Every structure is written in structure tokens, then in C-alpha cells.
Amino acid sequence: MTAPHPDPRIYWRCSPGRRLPAHARPLADARARDLVPAGRQVAVYLDRWPVAPATALGPAICCPPDMHPCRLDWRYLAALSVLVVTEPTPAKDRLRHLLAELVAVQPKRLILLQPGGTPAAVFIVSAARGLEVQP
Structure with a gap:
């Protein structure tokens, strides 16, 4: 992350009825201060x-x-490259809901990584072409 905001009291406020996923508070608070990860990439x-x-x-x-992915706030991932990491055979319905939620926040890239799966990586959203696969 780049230099901290001069006012540390600025923090992320979730949309009504939603909450942050596990381990997301530091990233969301940094985004509330207009900071981004050094590599502009996040793994979900x-x-x-x-x-x-x-x-x-x-x-x-x-x-x-x-x-449920629809109960979580993902907005702080906008304009970042997002890598979704799953098991080789994830629950298809949960994966579809998660990908739809992430597409809605307009990431720069959205890539599905399924170690041991076929294919191992799928571009859902690319920087050059936008939405490539409908979740």
C-alpha cells in the first residue's frame, strides 16, 4: 500500500445488510483512504x-x-485485478454467485484460478475486452 492517509479515522462503511469478508478490513479501510495494494491485485x-x-x-x-457471497460487501475491489481461488471442484452455485457479485463491482480483471482443475485459469473479465464469460 502507498503512504497512509493523514486521517486514520477514515474507515470502510459497508452497504446496508452486508458485511466484510474474512481478512478484508485492512484492505477495505485502505481503499476508503484512496490507497491500493502495491500490485493492484487481490486474491479472494x-x-x-x-x-x-x-x-x-x-x-x-x-x-x-x-x-453467502451476496451478503458480503465487495465494492472495495473495484478497479483492481481480482484472482478467485477455489478448490478443483467448487460448489457451482456459490461460485456463480461470487463471480456475479465481483463482476458487479467492476474489477479491472477477474480471473478464476482452480488449482488442479481443467482449465486451471479462466478470464471472467479482462482489461482489454471487459466481460468475457457471463457468470
């Missing part, structure tokens, strides 16, 4: 916990198994 783990809040993919947040 579906139904599994990231190894750490910061990974080789950038800051990592989690949509936990007990929370």
Missing part, C-alpha cells in the same frame, strides 16, 4: 482460508463456507 479464496492475509497473489481475503 472461496470456501477455504488463505495461507496468510498476504500471499504471493497479493492481499488475501476469504468468502467463508458459512457466508
Whole structure:
């Protein structure tokens, strides 16, 4: 992240009825201060916990198994590259809801990564062409 905002009291306010995903508070608060991750990239783990809040993919947040993706606030991911990391065979309905929520916040890129899956990576939104696959 770049230099902190001079007023540390500025923090992220969720949309009514929504809350932040696990590990998202530092990133959301930074975005409220107009800061972005150094690599402008964030990893979103579906139904599994990231190894750490910061990974080789950038800051990592989690949509936990007990929370529906539509109940979470994703707006702070706008204009960032978002990598969704899942198990090789995720619950299709949950994945579809998560991808639809993320497409709605207009990320710069949205890439689905399924380690061990076929294909291993799918561009949902690309910087050059916009929406490539409808979730």
C-alpha cells in the first residue's frame, strides 16, 4: 500500500445488510483512504482460508463456507485485478454467485484460478475486452 492517509479515522462503511469478508478490513479501510495494494491485485479464496492475509497473489481475503457471497460487501475491489481461488471442484452455485457479485463491482480483471482443475485459469473479465464469460 502507498503512504497512509493523514486521517486514520477514515474507515470502510459497508452497504446496508452486508458485511466484510474474512481478512478484508485492512484492505477495505485502505481503499476508503484512496490507497491500493502495491500490485493492484487481490486474491479472494472461496470456501477455504488463505495461507496468510498476504500471499504471493497479493492481499488475501476469504468468502467463508458459512457466508453467502451476496451478503458480503465487495465494492472495495473495484478497479483492481481480482484472482478467485477455489478448490478443483467448487460448489457451482456459490461460485456463480461470487463471480456475479465481483463482476458487479467492476474489477479491472477477474480471473478464476482452480488449482488442479481443467482449465486451471479462466478470464471472467479482462482489461482489454471487459466481460468475457457471463457468470
